[in-house]
Each structure stands twice: as C-alpha cells, then as structure tokens.
Amino acid sequence: MYSPYANVSERELAPPSLAISTVIFALRRDGDTGRPELWLPLVRRIREPYRDRWALPGGPLAARESLQDAAARNLADTTGLTPRYLEQLYAFGGPERSPSPRVVSIVYWALVQPDEAALARESDNVRWFRADAVGELAFDHNTIVDYALWRLRNKTEYGQAAYAFLGELFTLAQLREVYEAVLGRELDPGNFRRQLRATPQISATEHYLAGGRHRPPRLYRYTPDPDMVPGPVPSTPQRSTE
Amino acid sequence: MYSPYANVSERELAPPSLAISTVIFALRRDGDTGRPELWLPLVRRIREPYRDRWALPGGPLAARESLQDAAARNLADTTGLTPRYLEQLYAFGGPERSPSPRVVSIVYWALVQPDEAALARESDNVRWFRADAVGELAFDHNTIVDYALWRLRNKTEYGQAAYAFLGELFTLAQLREVYEAVLGRELDPGNFRRQLRATPQISATEHYLAGGRHRPPRLYRYTPDPDMVPGPVPSTPQRSTE
Structure with a gap:
C-alpha cells in the first residue's frame, strides 16, 4: 500500500508554516547619470528572528484569499503598490531556511511601471534599495533576490x-x-x-x-x-x- | 505599523496544510499506430475526501527534506521512477481547491526518458493514463494536469x-x-x-x-x-x- 509516511516519525510531521513573499522591481533614475537602475522595496523586521534586519515584504495567507490575492494584499499594505504585472516566481522551502518551525515561502514577483512606482510609500520600516546593494537580508532572502534577478535577466535576454x-x-x-x-x-x-x-x-x-x-x-x-x-x-x- | 493581520480574525488564520504533488509525463507508443503518445501515472485515493478517485502522486513534506527531495521521494514511492528532469512547476493554493482545511500543493513535474519509464511500476492503485483521457480527478487535479500540458506545449514550441x-x-x-x-x-x-x-x-x-x-x-x-x-x-x- 502506498504510504507517504513510511520511515518518517510523528514528530517530523509537524506541519511547516506557509508565508507569501514578494520581490518588487522598479526602475529609478540615478540622480547623477540619469540612467534607470533596478530598485526594490524592503521591510525592516520588528521582531525576532532577524529583528532589525531588512526582509522582503510578505506575510501569512488569510482564509479566503488565493495565493495571488495574498501577494497583492501584502505588497499593497507595505508599499502602497498595486502592480499590473504580478506573477508567481518560485516556492522556497528548504529545511535550513529558517529557525524551527520551517517556513515555506511562496514568492511572487512584480515588475512595476513608472506611473505605478510614483505611488510607492516609504517609511522608517519600508525603504527602497538598489537591487545590487541590499546588504545582508533576513532568512534566505538574499538567495530569493538573486534568483529573481537571474530570472529577470533570463527573461530579458529573450x-x-x-x-x-x-x-x-x-x-x-x-x-x-x-x-x-x-x-x-x-x-x-x-x-x-x-x-x-x-x-x-x-x-x-x-x-x-x-x-x-x-x-x-x-x-x-x-x-x-x-x-x-x-x-x-x-x-x-x-x-x-x- | 505594518501588520499583515489587519482585518483578519483569529479563526481565519488556521494554517493551511502543505502537500507536494507531481505530474510525470512519459511517452508510450500506441499499439496500433506505433506513434508515441503522452501518458502520466495516477494514484487511486484510498480514503476520503474523493475516495476511489484518481489523483496525482503526492504527499506531505518530511522534516529534513527539501521540497525537491519530497517530490522525488513521493514519486519514487508511488511509481518507482527517479527521473533526471524534475522541476518545480507551480504552487496551487486557492481557498476553493479542497474541503477545509485548505491544502496548498507545491507541484513538481517530471519528463521521463524511455529508459527511465521502462522501470515504472503499476498496481491496483497506481495506473498510467493517456494525458488527454484522465477522466475526472480528485481535488483540482484536472486543472493542474491542464496547466502542466499548457506549460509543456509552450516550452516545446520553443x-x-x-x-x-x-x-x-x-x-x-x-x-x-x-x-x-x-x-x-x-x-x-x-x-x-x-x-x-x-x-x-x-x-x-x-x-x-x-x-x-x-x-x-x-x-x-x-x-x-x-x-x-x-x-x-x-x-x-x-x-x-x-
């Protein structure tokens, strides 16, 4: 008989929790050169783990929301943005990615047009960073940003x-x-x-x-x-x- | 202050559970025409909900497994296959997709070569179907199969x-x-x-x-x-x- 539970003890089946995260890319012109550069908004964590580190906007899934709706809501709540281009990017769920319990993050990404980016909010705990200068982020969020950049560059090449x-x-x-x-x-x-x-x-x-x-x-x-x-x-x- | 919990009652935050599912495509030659056709293995459900319906192979995530490892293990357990091509396809998590509690499925897909498909196992509860004749599956698995076929056709065109x-x-x-x-x-x-x-x-x-x-x-x-x-x-x- 088929049993996915074979060789796995009860304790190990403690359910992982689920989060939705978003990587939002927009172009901003450099003040000196006037050239557009890739920027993204990050949120300062206000509790442990990784308190005071910057992280991708995100949060849990509410009961009646689709994954896409949760991503849209999370990013509107934090940044004021409601981008037209919002797609599922990848699910990250390695056992090493966060302190116990494991968090599986389903990551959406948005590419933001200039008229949309103009509406973006900033605050003490929400700030925009150049995509190549985000510093050391909470959890595995550097890996997620790197993956999003890789996908963007691949898509752009084509x-x-x-x-x-x-x-x-x-x-x-x-x-x-x-x-x-x-x-x-x-x-x-x-x-x-x-x-x-x-x-x-x-x-x-x-x-x-x-x-x-x-x-x-x-x-x-x-x-x-x-x-x-x-x-x-x-x-x-x-x-x-x- | 940023709070993803705004307007969401405690009850609604009951965590969704997480599953890994796999769509495995292999080519089999038609007995009459000799032409290859797309087939995929399905598993008969042995408990409610959707008891006796066919479903995609899958199961829960074990504590030390990555998402990819869980997909590989689930599909080896059910079909005996260990395909070289196994990639994350998409996460399905709409609130309507299963009876409460909600199940978010992270779906992997595999494309199987003839030498690998030759090792596939069948049994009363594991059977291969033509991809265009799977009948009515459990949960939203028809949607997942349709999506996988669409992605495959898109990739193949290119x-x-x-x-x-x-x-x-x-x-x-x-x-x-x-x-x-x-x-x-x-x-x-x-x-x-x-x-x-x-x-x-x-x-x-x-x-x-x-x-x-x-x-x-x-x-x-x-x-x-x-x-x-x-x-x-x-x-x-x-x-x-x-």
Whole structure:
C-alpha cells in the first residue's frame, strides 16, 4: 500500500508554516547619470528572528484569499503598490531556511511601471534599495533576490520582461536603457537598434516622443508573443485594500 | 505599523496544510499506430475526501527534506521512477481547491526518458493514463494536469522540453514524433526538418541509427541554450529510496 509516511516519525510531521513573499522591481533614475537602475522595496523586521534586519515584504495567507490575492494584499499594505504585472516566481522551502518551525515561502514577483512606482510609500520600516546593494537580508532572502534577478535577466535576454517596466509606447533608447539596467552592462546602440528592428514583437507606431526636439524619436509598441498568454490557471482579480 | 493581520480574525488564520504533488509525463507508443503518445501515472485515493478517485502522486513534506527531495521521494514511492528532469512547476493554493482545511500543493513535474519509464511500476492503485483521457480527478487535479500540458506545449514550441523525453542522440524523425505527441497534431516532415536544421541548439553527429537499413538516418544531439542553465537556487541531490 502506498504510504507517504513510511520511515518518517510523528514528530517530523509537524506541519511547516506557509508565508507569501514578494520581490518588487522598479526602475529609478540615478540622480547623477540619469540612467534607470533596478530598485526594490524592503521591510525592516520588528521582531525576532532577524529583528532589525531588512526582509522582503510578505506575510501569512488569510482564509479566503488565493495565493495571488495574498501577494497583492501584502505588497499593497507595505508599499502602497498595486502592480499590473504580478506573477508567481518560485516556492522556497528548504529545511535550513529558517529557525524551527520551517517556513515555506511562496514568492511572487512584480515588475512595476513608472506611473505605478510614483505611488510607492516609504517609511522608517519600508525603504527602497538598489537591487545590487541590499546588504545582508533576513532568512534566505538574499538567495530569493538573486534568483529573481537571474530570472529577470533570463527573461530579458529573450525580450519578454523588459516591457513590463515600460508604458504602452516607448522609444528604442528607452528600451535599451531598461535592458542596460536589468543586465547591468552597457549595450551598443547600433547593434541594439538592429536586433530590436528584427524582433517581430516590436512594431513602430505613427507616434513620436513629445517635446521641442528637431527630430523627435519614434515610439514603438510591444505585442507579447504566445508564450506570454496566461495559461489555464484560474486567475482571480487583485483585491484592493480599503 | 505594518501588520499583515489587519482585518483578519483569529479563526481565519488556521494554517493551511502543505502537500507536494507531481505530474510525470512519459511517452508510450500506441499499439496500433506505433506513434508515441503522452501518458502520466495516477494514484487511486484510498480514503476520503474523493475516495476511489484518481489523483496525482503526492504527499506531505518530511522534516529534513527539501521540497525537491519530497517530490522525488513521493514519486519514487508511488511509481518507482527517479527521473533526471524534475522541476518545480507551480504552487496551487486557492481557498476553493479542497474541503477545509485548505491544502496548498507545491507541484513538481517530471519528463521521463524511455529508459527511465521502462522501470515504472503499476498496481491496483497506481495506473498510467493517456494525458488527454484522465477522466475526472480528485481535488483540482484536472486543472493542474491542464496547466502542466499548457506549460509543456509552450516550452516545446520553443524547443526546450522535447529533448527531456529523448536520449542523448536521436533522429529528426524521432524528434518530430515527440513534438507531435506533445502538441497533439501532425507536423509536416519537410518543414520540420528545415526548421530544426536552422536551430543552433541541434547539431548533427557522426553517428547513425543502428539497424540493417540501406540508408540509416543520422543521429542528432541537443545542446541546451543558456535559458536552461540552472539558476542560483541551491539544488540538493535526489534522495534514493532504500
């Protein structure tokens, strides 16, 4: 007979607890260079373990919430953000990741557009950090941030995620800046232009960037490829907080 | 002050329980046509809820196990399989997915090669089904199977997952049969050949399919692109069962 309990003592079956965490990436322009850089909000822990350390926003799952709703609520509560792009990233649950009892964290990630990021709140216990300078975080949250950056860079290499940071229309220079911020290196403008023009998901529009310039740059639009079409997982609308 | 508990009563914080489930896909040749088709193993439930219904293999998490180890153990216990390709698929945790208390399932999926599938066990309570004819499963497991099929078809369109079903070397006809089994439709052999020859990850070897044929077909090899390189999530070796 099938028994998943074979060789496992009663004590070891003490149920792990479950948490929802979120990694939120937004672009902020550097004050000196004007270039966009990747930032993310962190929350200061106000109790043990890891008291006073910075951690990813998160919390428990309420009874009637879907996992996605819990992620949306947690991140709205802490940061004031309600991003359009919020997806499940990965579940982290190694036995070594927190002092007993074990906590399994289902991590969501959000990529935030400039109009959304403008609404972000800060306080003594909520602060934004550059993604490459978060310091030593609570629990295994450095591992989670590293994994999210890796996934972002992978997705970006294949041209899927960068557009989540941009509005509907963008110039090729704006798009290149986003790629540079995500990849952490400069790209050759000529090569970048040629590659993007050969990408079927990028199409030129009849619109140009507003402003007093002599030759205003053209605006482009991104149309997701079928890989980005949501799957058959039932999605629930994000709850707004009262 | 940040409190994830705002507006949530004590009773609603009853912790959900956690389970690990696995979706295992293997190819089996149809007895009549000889074509490979997608199959998966299911387990008959021997207790309520959903007693006697078929369900995905799974079980709880033991204290010292990683999520990945628990998935590997559960699927070895039920099916005798220890697949090389075993990855986290998605966490399902909607409040409606099971009678109280809520169960959050972290689902892993495996793509099984022919040499591995040959070791699979069957019994009264473990049986393989065609992926498109599983009937009405326990809990929301039909949704999970549909999601896994959708992900598999998406990955396959982009040429990443089909190779997990094949050995190290394969003919282009074998590869086309795998694509056809996954996508559920026939592909034009000439177009398929041309597309695959233009795919940088597919390279011809100096080897040919063994057998007495006059012109034996050439064997090809797949080299994963960087998108398939594992990320910085600490991976643990799969535990073998004693």
